[in-house]
Amino acid sequence: MTLTTCTTLGALAPDYDLIIVGAGPAGLAAALEAVPAGVSVLVLDEHPGPGGQMYRALTRNAPEAFGFLGPDYWRGAALVEAFLACPVQYAPRATVWSLQPGTDGPDPGLEVGVSQGGEARLLRARQVILALGGQERPMPIPGWTLPGVMLAGAGQIALKSAGLVPKGKVVLAGCGPMLYLLAGQLLDAGCAPSAILDTTRPGQWLRALPRLPGLLASAYFWKGLKVLLKVRTSVPFIRGVKALEALGTGQVERLRFRTGGRWRELPADLVLLHQGVVPELSLSGAAGCELEWNPRQRAFQPRHDGSGRTSVPGVSVAGDGGAVAGALMAEVTGRLAAISALAALGALDPARRAERERPLVRELRRLRRGRPFLDLLYQSREAFRIPPDDSTIVCRCEEVRAGQVRSAIALGAPGPNQLKAFLRCGMGPCQGRLCALTVTEMMAAQRRMDPGAVGIFRARIPVKPITLGEMASLPATPEALVACTGAATPLAASLTTQR
Amino acid sequence: MFLRIIEPRETLTFTFDGRPIQAAPGESVAAALLQAGVRVFRTSVPGGEPRGPHCLMGICFDCLVTIDGVPNRQSCQVDAAAGMVVESQHGARAVEWGERP
Numbered sequence: 001m002t003l004t005t006c007t008t009l010g011a012l013a014p015d016y017d018l019i020i021v022g023a024g025p026a027g028l029a030a031a032l033e034a035v036p037a038g039v040s041v042l043v044l045d046e047h048p049g050p051g052g053q054m055y056r057a058l059t060r061n062a063p064e065a066f067g068f069l070g071p072d073y074w075r076g077a078a079l080v081e082a083f084l085a086c087p088v089q090y091a092p093r094a095t096v097w098s099l100q101p102g103t104d105g106p107d108p109g110l111e112v113g114v115s116q117g118g119e120a121r122l123l124r125a126r127q128v129i130l131a132l133g134g135q136e137r138p139m140p141i142p143g144w145t146l147p148g149v150m151l152a153g154a155g156q157i158a159l160k161s162a163g164l165v166p167k168g169k170v171v172l173a174g175c176g177p178m179l180y181l182l183a184g185q186l187l188d189a190g191c192a193p194s195a196i197l198d199t200t201r202p203g204q205w206l207r208a209l210p211r212l213p214g215l216l217a218s219a220y221f222w223k224g225l226k227v228l229l230k231v232r233t234s235v236p237f238i239r240g241v242k243a244l245e246a247l248g249t250g251q252v253e254r255l256r257f258r259t260g261g262r263w264r265e266l267p268a269d270l271v272l273l274h275q276g277v278v279p280e281l282s283l284s285g286a287a288g289c290e291l292e293w294n295p296r297q298r299a300f301q302p303r304h305d306g307s308g309r310t311s312v313p314g315v316s317v318a319g320d321g322g323a324v325a326g327a328l329m330a331e332v333t334g335r336l337a338a339i340s341a342l343a344a345l346g347a348l349d350p351a352r353r354a355e356r357e358r359p360l361v362r363e364l365r366r367l368r369r370g371r372p373f374l375d376l377l378y379q380s381r382e383a384f385r386i387p388p389d390d391s392t393i394v395c396r397c398e399e400v401r402a403g404q405v406r407s408a409i410a411l412g413a414p415g416p417n418q419l420k421a422f423l424r425c426g427m428g429p430c431q432g433r434l435c436a437l438t439v440t441e442m443m444a445a446q447r448r449m450d451p452g453a454v455g456i457f458r459a460r461i462p463v464k465p466i467t468l469g470e471m472a473s474l475p476a477t478p479e480a481l482v483a484c485t486g487a488a489t490p491l492a493a494s495l496t497t498q499r
Numbered sequence: 500m501f502l503r504i505i506e507p508r509e510t511l512t513f514t515f516d517g518r519p520i521q522a523a524p525g526e527s528v529a530a531a532l533l534q535a536g537v538r539v540f541r542t543s544v545p546g547g548e549p550r551g552p553h554c555l556m557g558i559c560f561d562c563l564v565t566i567d568g569v570p571n572r573q574s575c576q577v578d579a580a581a582g583m584v585v586e587s588q589h590g591a592r593a594v595e596w597g598e599r600p
Contacts, residue, residue, distance in 0.1 A: 046557060046576065047576075048525065048578060053556055057525070060525050065505050066505070135554070135556070135558050136554070144553075145543075145548060145550060145553075145561075146549070147538040147539050147540075147549055147550060147551030148500060148538055148551065149553070150552060150553050150554070150555070151553060151554050151555075153554065153555070153556060154552060154553065154554050154555035154556070157555040157556055157575075158501055158530055158533065158555060161526065161527065161530060162503070162523065162526045162527070162530035162531075162534065163503055163504050163505035164501040164502065164503055164504070164530060164533065164534055165501065165502055165504050166500065166501055166502070167500055167501055167502040168500065189504055190504065191502075191504075250538075250539065250549050251538045251539065251549065251551070269500055270500050270501075280558070396553070396559065396561065397544075397560065398545055399543060399545040399546045399548070428544075428560070429560035429563070429571070430558060430559055430560045433558045433559070434553075434554075434558070434559055465571070
């Protein structure tokens, strides 16, 4: 038995013991852990191939041609190959747009709304693992909506998925390991950025210092140091950047920046911004998972019990979607979530469970070292989390500006969710993914409150846009017909039987 | 804005606003457009501002285009295919009241 790739929804069963959402390192590791126990497992993923953003397009890329992606990328080959050889159902290009408690029967489980190939279906699962990954923290600077201003992750995806490198003058701006890693990959691919504008706070390393011993003992240290040294000796590296502004007519042409009291300008055909990775929360949030504020990473994450189980029965999180900690950690948390799901399914007795968890928990502790130092050192500057200039766009979709958000807060919008109704901020197609944290940070600062107490936009289903055609393709249940026609009419009954 | 450093063994052709675009099989529409020098994919709904891809991973919705007549497709999430008709979008999409079967 090998993997079954399901390209149409018709190939799927109506219910599963375990549905895993996401085929990045966490989702793949969870599947590998769960499948041998004999439970029925389905992996749903939005992308065309397994690997997530970290190992994106790994199955398509030839190692000899894509060597510049580095050993941390190619390490994923073992995981992806093991997954491809594992007897599991895998549906690529499948978008999950809802997750709710089920409604019928004594064991209703969970209901997962998914669309693939223009059709939609509701599947049932007894357990769900959300391995949704991370997204980059939005970096709302003036001009960030101009074409040619992208996130560093986008530069990396272009490199991984299509072998594309930036042409012309490319400027990297922000801070964090991923920015320097991208610079290193671009150098290895023969495309030197024209500058790195580093926004790390100069005194920040002092605050991170108490956590230094952890970093020295971690795998990150030498690897990170090597990348940093290479980048800093090969690319003009401008430290202490306090403000940024992308300028241009119709597209980005220049990047203005301030160090100390002085503004300078660089020509730029492409600007790649980055200030850290935060959990992608749309589906876990919409499912009702309780969220908590992580003050070191300045982000919300689903509250869980250490093995990934959230406040919603049957729903677990794993990987960066649970707490941002990188790909290796994602594999470990994916496995832990699977073990806990197997235990909940009655497929693993407590003694065996403890035995399987022990080495993983040890690994977790080892991998955690070094992370606090990096989180503190690269904690983004307030000016890049809370736009000081009133005219800076906060919500890209609805073009809501910082000044408008500040006025709505001053007017008394009780929380981020009410503020949506004041301004439509966060109500465009991205559903707040690129403004939610900014709004929370702005409200917390203006009211001198803890961001955790302010809260964050509650995502609503469908968490990804689906067409009316897809909605209409959902099987018409008796309940749905009653909801539409107002009564269980003979017509409704006949339609149900026709289906 | 982007340059291909690895030449694909085979290419396919689709059109963007009538102009032929070469893509490698398995590549997204957005990647192919960026490589062909396209910067502006659409203009925004509220202000008519030019927009192009920001995240390339399906979360920002700034790379929306019309593909084979279907509006608001995320070009970074759709594989390029031979003969595809891709068009830029300007402002909001209207509901088309056509004669559909």
